Structure formats: structure tokens, C-alpha cells
Amino acid sequence: MKTKNKNSDFLSLKESRAIQRSNLAAMKKYEKAKRKKVSPEYFTTQLKDENNILEVENLHTYFFTDSGVSKAVNGVSFSVPKNSIVGLVGESGCGKSVTSLSIMQLVQAPQGQVTDGEIRFATRDFVLDGKGKRIPIYVKDEEGNTVTTDKLNKKGKPVLGKDGNPVQVPLQARSEDGIPLYEMQEVTYDIAKMPTDDMYRIRGKDISMIFQEPMTSLNPVFTVGYQIEEVVYLINPLATKKEAHEKAIEMLSRVGIPMPETIVNYYPHQLSGGMRQRVMIAIALVGNPKLIIADEPTTALDVTIQSQILHLIKEVQQQCHASVMLITHDLGVVAETCDYVVVMYAGKIVEKGTVFEIFDNPLHPYTKGIQKAKPTFETGIDAELYSIPGVVPNPINIPNECLFKDRCGERCACCEGEYPEEIQISPTHSVFCHKYKK
Numbered sequence: 001m002k003t004k005n006k007n008s009d010f011l012s013l014k015e016s017r018a019i020q021r022s023n024l025a026a027m028k029k030y031e032k033a034k035r036k037k038v039s040p041e042y043f044t045t046q047l048k049d050e051n052n053i054l055e056v057e058n059l060h061t062y063f064f065t066d067s068g069v070s071k072a073v074n075g076v077s078f079s080v081p082k083n084s085i086v087g088l089v090g091e092s093g094c095g096k097s098v099t100s101l102s103i104m105q106l107v108q109a110p111q112g113q114v115t116d117g118e119i120r121f122a123t124r125d126f127v128l129d130g131k132g133k134r135i136p137i138y139v140k141d142e143e144g145n146t147v148t149t150d151k152l153n154k155k156g157k158p159v160l161g162k163d164g165n166p167v168q169v170p171l172q173a174r175s176e177d178g179i180p181l182y183e184m185q186e187v188t189y190d191i192a193k194m195p196t197d198d199m200y201r202i203r204g205k206d207i208s209m210i211f212q213e214p215m216t217s218l219n220p221v222f223t224v225g226y227q228i229e230e231v232v233y234l235i236n237p238l239a240t241k242k243e244a245h246e247k248a249i250e251m252l253s254r255v256g257i258p259m260p261e262t263i264v265n266y267y268p269h270q271l272s273g274g275m276r277q278r279v280m281i282a283i284a285l286v287g288n289p290k291l292i293i294a295d296e297p298t299t300a301l302d303v304t305i306q307s308q309i310l311h312l313i314k315e316v317q318q319q320c321h322a323s324v325m326l327i328t329h330d331l332g333v334v335a336e337t338c339d340y341v342v343v344m345y346a347g348k349i350v351e352k353g354t355v356f357e358i359f360d361n362p363l364h365p366y367t368k369g370i371q372k373a374k375p376t377f378e379t380g381i382d383a384e385l386y387s388i389p390g391v392v393p394n395p396i397n398i399p400n401e402c403l404f405k406d407r408c409g410e411r412c413a414c415c416e417g418e419y420p421e422e423i424q425i426s427p428t429h430s431v432f433c434h435k436y437k438k
């Protein structure tokens, strides 16, 4: 919805009502689509490159606000290769967190909606029978016959048949962790099309997230153990209280928390910032996820703890053979941790490449600007730190042209016109800037 006067910050009552009407219609449409019962074929897709775990293509996430449509993520495409760490960098408000929330289907609805694009995620999911139920794997004896066991009631006591003998049921196979086994399949889903109910099956298990601020992300009225156990039950609904508690202790010790048997009964306020962030990592790791999204995991921590947490994230990524999407505005964190870097500005990607390409040969003036703005050992104590002049454009009524134009020191006549196309510099390095057009 466009207002008559583009340069005005004020809306007439008529314009405001028209925006509200159009927002309401759009939000209803997207919310209805999310609740629609569809067959899995509708959101099953194929990866373009089998070496990736996640492929985001032309993602658009908009917020329908009372002032107009805010295009927080406006046509973003990138991929996360298997067993790698990809850093998403850019200043506050550039769309990094909204991109990650879109992947998790956690964008604040109904105002925030993924309006276009694909989020292809390779995962393992249950094979469903004709009635949409999971198919259990039963234990077989040496002759290939299904092993049976006593049927138990809710109190754990055998159910007796009419003849007074215990009722026999097939014995379901369990993993080493005690999780009941079902037939599984390798499958790729388009998360942008996936209904909310289906997303519950992969969120927290195959994709998990480490949030920005552990103090606000952890629930202050429950012990950390209880909060880990909640995720254990999500992954294994048949886990007993004892099994869930033991798993919580195991997870705490895995992320390096001393005396996990004691700490498991602590409330978040009894822990330091670094320990709380370790608890968040423990929660994210319970399901052995294939993709971990870490949204500025070190923002609220002091420098020494930051380094420990980054080290831990790298370590668990290697142990779990998972991929990590690291969202940060700190280039030092990226240089230390990531294999690939995606630079975002005003809801779009401006440059992407390997960490060496981005640091050794930055091409986009914005990438060069954020690197220049970082203090180094050469920066004198009295020297003023460089900052990119100007401000980020308003995401409402965003024009189709280079969005960095007004702040760019390298602007030339070739910069006029539509938003620059992606220019491939090497198989892994690309930039969105008219200057590199041949």
C-alpha cells in the first residue's frame, strides 16, 4: 500500500484506514494458508545442491504495520553447506534476525509474514501411513518374528485380558537414548510452505536456535533442568521423569557446566551470563540438530566468556556434524568462527563469499565500510573511529535501486537505475554492486 505523498511522515485518516484494510486482508490470507491441511507432497521439494543442508532463495518477509508494509527481508538468497559455519553479518535492522526467525517459522505473526521465496531444508522425518500416523519399528528375534511384551497401563502395570493373562503387544525398538524408533526417511522440506503443525516435527529437533539474550530467553520461574527436560519430552514423549532428568544432567556436563547434578536444580538468576548461555546451548543440542541458528550468542557476554562460548559452539558443531548459522554484527566473531560470510544491508544481501574472500578481498563499499569501522592495533588511542556516514533507508516504501547509494563513497554515474544484479566474482564469491558490471 503506497501513500500519496512519499516524502511525508504523516498519513491522512483515509490513508491510514486504507493501510489497515489492506493489511488485514493480507494477514488473513497468509494465516489461513499456514493452518490449511495439506499433504506432505505440497511442501516437499529438492535441494539444488546435495552438499547443502539449507538453501534460502528469494526470501521475502514483510511486516504489515500501521504505517505501511515494512520489507524487513527483501529477496534474500544464500545457502548453508553441510558441516559448516555461515556468518550472517550486518548492522542492526538489516534483516539478519528476521531471516533466522523466518527459517524457524517464529516471525511475530500475524503482522510478520513470509510472503514469497523458498527455504529448502534437508532433514530426516517420519514415514507416515495412510492415516498420517508414524510407523513403529518392532524388535525381531533371530528367526525374524516380532518380539512381544506385556501391554502396560498408565501406571506402568500390565493390562490383563479376559483370560487373566497379560495382553501382549509388539515390542517397539528403542535408540541408545531410549527414544522409541519409527521408520524414517531423508527428505527436503520447503519451510516457507510448511503448515505450522508440520513444523513442530522439525523445530527444536532438526533445527534449533540459540537466542540472543539468555536472561530473557530462559524462563525465570523454572529451574534450568526443567527447561531442558521440556525439550527432552518434545523429542521423546515416552521418556520417564528419571530419563529426562538424567538427560538434562548429561547435556549440562556436555556444555562444560561444573557440578551438573547441582546446577540442574538452579534457577536462571542463580547463574552467571556465561553459564546461562551454556544452558541455552544445551537446550539447542538436546535433539542432535542438523542446523543450529545462533542469533548473536555472545552479545550480552564479556570478552573472555565470548571466546569460551564461540569455542564451545565450534566444538559442538564438529562433534554433532551439524551446520551453524551465526548471526552477528561483530566481524571479529566472524573471522574467528565462520567458513562462509553473507553480508546484509537493508533487507538484502550485498556480498557473500568464503571468510577469506570477504576479509582479504572485500568488494562492496558497505563491506569495506564495516571492516574499516572496526578498531585494530594500528588505530591510535586518540584516533576517531571510522563510521559510515548517513542512515539505513526506511524499510517502508523501499525503492528498487541500490539502497546504499546515499551513503556510498564510490558512487558513480553507473549506479543509477534498478537494484544491481548478483555479480559472480568466483564460484563462492559474489557481490551486488553496479561497479563490478562488465
Ligand code: SF4
Binding pocket: 364, 365, 366, 402, 403, 404, 405, 408, 409, 410, 411, 412, 414, 415, 420, 432, 433, 434, 435
Ligand atoms: S552500486 Fe554504486 S552506489 Fe551502490 S554500492 Fe555499488 S558503487 Fe556504491
